[in-house]
Amino acid sequence: MAEEKKPKKERVKKKYPMPEQPPEERIHNFNEVPIGQTEDVIKKEAQRCLQCKPSEKRKLCYDGCPVGIDIPAFIKKIQEDDLEGAIGIIKRYNNLPAVCGRVCPYENQCEGNCVVGKIKDSEPVAIGRMERFLADWERARGVKAPELPPRKDKKVAVVGSGPAGLTVAADLAKKGYQVTLFEALHSPGGVLVYGIPEFRLPKAIVRAEVSYIETLGVKLVTDAVVGKSISMQELSEQNDAIFVATGAGLPKWMNIPGENLNGILSANEFLTRANLMKSYMFPDADTPNRIGKKVATIGGGNVAMDCARTSLRLGAEESWIIYRRTETELPARIEEVHHAMQEGVKFQFLTAPVKYEGDETGYVKKMECCRMKLGEPDASGRRRPLVCPGENFELDVDTVLIAIGQSPNPIVPQTTPEIKTTKWGTIVVDDWQRTSMKGVFAAGDIATGDATVILAMGGGKRAAEAMDRYLSENEDWPAPETWEQ
Amino acid sequence: MYEIVSKKDLSSDIHLLEIKAPMIAKRAKAGQFIMLMVDDKGERIPLTMADWNSEKGTVTIIELEAGKTTKQLGMLKVGDKLRSIVGPLGMETELENHGTVVCIGGGIGIALMYPVVRALKQAGNEIISIMGSKTASTMILEEEISAVSDVIHICTDDGTKGHHGFVSDILKQMLDEKKPIDMVYAVGPIIMMKVISDITRPFGVHTVVSLNPIMVDGTGMCGSCRVSIDGKTKFACVDGPEFDGHKVDFKLLIERNRRYLEEEKRSLEKFDKEVQ
Ligand SMILES: Cc1cc2nc3c(=O)[nH]c(=O)nc-3n(C[C@H](O)[C@H](O)[C@H](O)COP(=O)(O)OP(=O)(O)OC[C@H]3O[C@@H](n4cnc5c(N)ncnc54)[C@H](O)[C@@H]3O)c2cc1C
Ligand SMILES: Cc1cc2nc3c(=O)[nH]c(=O)nc-3n(C[C@H](O)[C@H](O)[C@H](O)COP(=O)(O)OP(=O)(O)OC[C@H]3O[C@@H](n4cnc5c(N)ncnc54)[C@H](O)[C@@H]3O)c2cc1C
Ligand code: SF4
Ligand code: SF4
Ligand code: FES
Numbered sequence: 001m002a003e004e005k006k007p008k009k010e011r012v013k014k015k016y017p018m019p020e021q022p023p024e025e026r027i028h029n030f031n032e033v034p035i036g037q038t039e040d041v042i043k044k045e046a047q048r049c050l051q052c053k054p055s056e057k058r059k060l061c062y063d064g065c066p067v068g069i070d071i072p073a074f075i076k077k078i079q080e081d082d083l084e085g086a087i088g089i090i091k092r093y094n095n096l097p098a099v100c101g102r103v104c105p106y107e108n109q110c111e112g113n114c115v116v117g118k119i120k121d122s123e124p125v126a127i128g129r130m131e132r133f134l135a136d137w138e139r140a141r142g143v144k145a146p147e148l149p150p151r152k153d154k155k156v157a158v159v160g161s162g163p164a165g166l167t168v169a170a171d172l173a174k175k176g177y178q179v180t181l182f183e184a185l186h187s188p189g190g191v192l193v194y195g196i197p198e199f200r201l202p203k204a205i206v207r208a209e210v211s212y213i214e215t216l217g218v219k220l221v222t223d224a225v226v227g228k229s230i231s232m233q234e235l236s237e238q239n240d241a242i243f244v245a246t247g248a249g250l251p252k253w254m255n256i257p258g259e260n261l262n263g264i265l266s267a268n269e270f271l272t273r274a275n276l277m278k279s280y281m282f283p284d285a286d287t288p289n290r291i292g293k294k295v296a297t298i299g300g301g302n303v304a305m306d307c308a309r310t311s312l313r314l315g316a317e318e319s320w321i322i323y324r325r326t327e328t329e330l331p332a333r334i335e336e337v338h339h340a341m342q343e344g345v346k347f348q349f350l351t352a353p354v355k356y357e358g359d360e361t362g363y364v365k366k367m368e369c370c371r372m373k374l375g376e377p378d379a380s381g382r383r384r385p386l387v388c389p390g391e392n393f394e395l396d397v398d399t400v401l402i403a404i405g406q407s408p409n410p411i412v413p414q415t416t417p418e419i420k421t422t423k424w425g426t427i428v429v430d431d432w433q434r435t436s437m438k439g440v441f442a443a444g445d446i447a448t449g450d451a452t453v454i455l456a457m458g459g460g461k462r463a464a465e466a467m468d469r470y471l472s473e474n475e476d477w478p479a480p481e482t483w484e485q
Numbered sequence: 486m487y488e489i490v491s492k493k494d495l496s497s498d499i500h501l502l503e504i505k506a507p508m509i510a511k512r513a514k515a516g517q518f519i520m521l522m523v524d525d526k527g528e529r530i531p532l533t534m535a536d537w538n539s540e541k542g543t544v545t546i547i548e549l550e551a552g553k554t555t556k557q558l559g560m561l562k563v564g565d566k567l568r569s570i571v572g573p574l575g576m577e578t579e580l581e582n583h584g585t586v587v588c589i590g591g592g593i594g595i596a597l598m599y600p601v602v603r604a605l606k607q608a609g610n611e612i613i614s615i616m617g618s619k620t621a622s623t624m625i626l627e628e629e630i631s632a633v634s635d636v637i638h639i640c641t642d643d644g645t646k647g648h649h650g651f652v653s654d655i656l657k658q659m660l661d662e663k664k665p666i667d668m669v670y671a672v673g674p675i676i677m678m679k680v681i682s683d684i685t686r687p688f689g690v691h692t693v694v695s696l697n698p699i700m701v702d703g704t705g706m707c708g709s710c711r712v713s714i715d716g717k718t719k720f721a722c723v724d725g726p727e728f729d730g731h732k733v734d735f736k737l738l739i740e741r742n743r744r745y746l747e748e749e750k751r752s753l754e755k756f757d758k759e760v761q
Binding site for chain 1: 508509512522526527528529553554568569570571572573574701702704705706707708709711713718723737740741743744745747748749751752755
């Protein structure tokens with residue numbers, strides 16, 4: 001390879017380390033686990049990038065990024081000491097780099113394709129960390145509001161203030177539309193505030209993001225459940241277009257005996273109490289969150305890791321992850337699994353609960369589990385877990401957190417029959433994020449089912465573009481072919 | 486935003502607050518509730534809308550001091566502002582003309598029953614109201630409820646007013662005397678609603694109760710409010726709060742409402758110390 005011929009200093013094989021709070025310390029606080037890197041280190045990290053040229057034969061970093069950030073270009077800017085230029089490039093594609101740089105599953109996305117990572121014994125270029133650094137660097141200097149174009153007389157309502165809603169609100173406000181953002185809860189941010197814990201994503205970052213979009217002229221209305229406090233009908237009378245991004249907030253249950261016992265909570269309830277309602281400050285904050293000595297979290301995704309790790313911080317003596325497949329299939333980000341293991345979360349693989357038993361006061365005390373084995377791959381390509389009959393066993397537990405996924409939020413579709421949904425309850429959209437109701441667009445988890453921040457944001461970007469076309473060119477409507485068939 | 490525009494103490498520990506919330510006032514229906522939060526560190530608590538005025542853009546709640554938040558709420562003054570109030574939440578009462586409806590309210594449940602009684606009356610029903618409280622001085626809304634009822638019965642636990650005994654005694658007597666009753670609506674302490682449901686069951690009289698499980702978001706997102714109805718799990722904040730009393734698993738509800746007893750006690754003790 002050309003790079004190797006140059007008489008250069010030796011190639012650095014591993015990512016420059018990210019300083020972290022030591023596990024024994026951090027399980028007693030809610031501060032962010034990775035502390036952050038210095039400008040110096042980030043510049044050295046940027047030197048690891050080979051500035052690959054596109055080629056038919058191989059996929060590159062940006063092919064793995066759901067929003068297609070021009071990664072070589074922004075890294076080149078870092079190499080040239082132009083940090084402002086670097087963040088400028090990222091923000092053309094990604095409105096929430098401080099968030100994505102922290103929570104993107106980059107090992108499967110951009111970094112999963114990085115050419116350096118394919119070299120023997122080498123780690124990919126730390127794209128996520130650079131993104132995080134640049135966003136934090138910019139925020140520390142104070143993000144200045146861009147110059148806004150003249151205000152258009154068209155109005156847009158955005159429903160839901162998670163990553164998808166924030167993206168659309170920002171993009172359309174920058175184009176001059178009058179945007180009102182409706183949020184059901186008392187604080188904006190969606191899963192970023194009520195779900196993902198402070199130790200992974202400091203809420204100050206979400207607050208900064210929200211104040212930024214307010215400086216763009218977006219009007220924020222919290223405490224507004226669309227479908228209850230105000231109807232879609234009213235919104236469509238008052239606005240020229242609507243964007244729905246109400247997310248996947250409906251907890252799934254296993255429907256097994258004893259699931260309503262005290263001490264058994266949905267991940268949503270547990271995390272909402274802990275994050276949005278700040279129960280870790282109880283009794284200085286009023287909302288309690290009782291945590292037992294031995295906590296079992298059912299599931300293996302990011303949500304499950306967040307539950308298991310939050311439990312330890314709230315004082316659990318033992319925190320178990322109960323997962324029906326094996327370590328290889330865990331859907332959570334690798335970094336989160338690592339962190340959980342370092343912190344002492346224990347894993348019980350190939351196991352699923354079948355019933356719960358309570359004590360005289362109605363509190364869970366025991367859970368009966370069955371053993372599983374992996375069978376043939378299913379439609380998703382993952383090997384299907386099968387029950388091993390006759391091998392049930394019991395575990396003593398006093399808190400159980402159910403983190404087996406969330407379904408789409410039903411309120412908007414239920415109260416708006418014009419909006420078609422799939423049998424899973426997701427809103428049907430075409431390639432331009434158009435729904436079956438004229439002038440109404442949707443993206444994020446409500447359209448895809450529970451997915452990721454970057455996908456929600458990417459969907460929001462597409463929707464904002466489509467809405468701009470709809471509002472400025474008044475495209476033919478309805479056009480979506482995808483659902484008409 | 487969310488300013489308290491008027492306040493009245495109905496008894497020493499029951500307060501009426503009229504709060505500015507135009508979006509909610511516009512759409513409120515009998516049987517629905519709101520969730521409110523006093524300040525940034527507050528808990529979100531559900532309260533029934535006792536009244537609303539879409540022109541003034543206000544909703545009225547009546548609250549009983551049960552713990553930290555309700556006590557703090559009771560100490561607020563006209564002009565104070567709340568951090569958050571969201572609604573209207575839950576399903577509205579089915580307001581058909583059922584015929585003769587017996588409405589039963591116990592304690593703070595009388596406040597919860599008032600908008601329902603009024604709406605049922607407007608729907609053309611004959612209303613027999615039975616209201617119970619511990620003692621004469623804690624009886625609330627007597628005038629308002631008698632204005633929208635055809636018959637009214639008062640009970641107190643200590644006999645200081647009306648019938649000396651429970652609201653269920655009056656209902657039982659009516660059923661035993663074969664008075665024609667098409668529906669019973671009961672709201673109050675869980676044990677009262679259970680007793681009422683047990684009394685009407687053998688007579689096959691349709692009985693609606695309004696449940697009060699512990700809630701967090703009030704929009705169907707967390708499952709804290711789950712109740713068991715006819716063996717099936719429901720979320721009271723979106724599927725209720727009203728359910729068929731003959732199908733409710735009251736034992737489960739009583740147990741689930743005891744989930745945070747220790748924490749509630751701690752929270753209240755801390756608050757009492759602070760306000761002293
Ligand atoms: C605990 C947890 C951890 C996660 N970790 C990661 C991770 O590490 N990396 C990653 O990429 N993804 C992660 N995810 C997934 C990611 O957060 C979601 O995919 C993403 O937030 C979806 O964005 P959204 O904008 O579609 O909806 P959401 O973030 O769900 O926001 C929807 C918003 O709409 C509001 N709303 C709902 N109904 C109404 C209504 N009727 N009226 C008004 N407002 C309404 C809700 O209150 C909410 O604020 C995690 C999810 C959870 C729950
Ligand atoms: C749909 C609904 C309508 C209600 N309407 C009224 C009303 O109109 N007037 C009124 O005075 N009360 C009403 N309540 C009850 C009221 O919500 C509780 O009294 C209040 O939450 C107690 O909070 P606290 O901090 O003062 O007391 P705490 O000490 O926290 O609790 C006292 C008791 O109240 C219950 N409770 C505690 N937290 C909650 C919570 N977050 N959600 C629900 N219940 C809780 C528990 O059973 C607890 O034992 C209603 C409840 C529901 C579910
Ligand atoms: S947004 Fe996510 S996938 Fe895209 S470059 Fe950044 S970290 Fe990688
Ligand atoms: S694939 Fe890796 S090395 Fe190549 S340009 Fe992208 S980040 Fe740089
Ligand atoms: S209160 Fe959260 S689902 Fe009902």
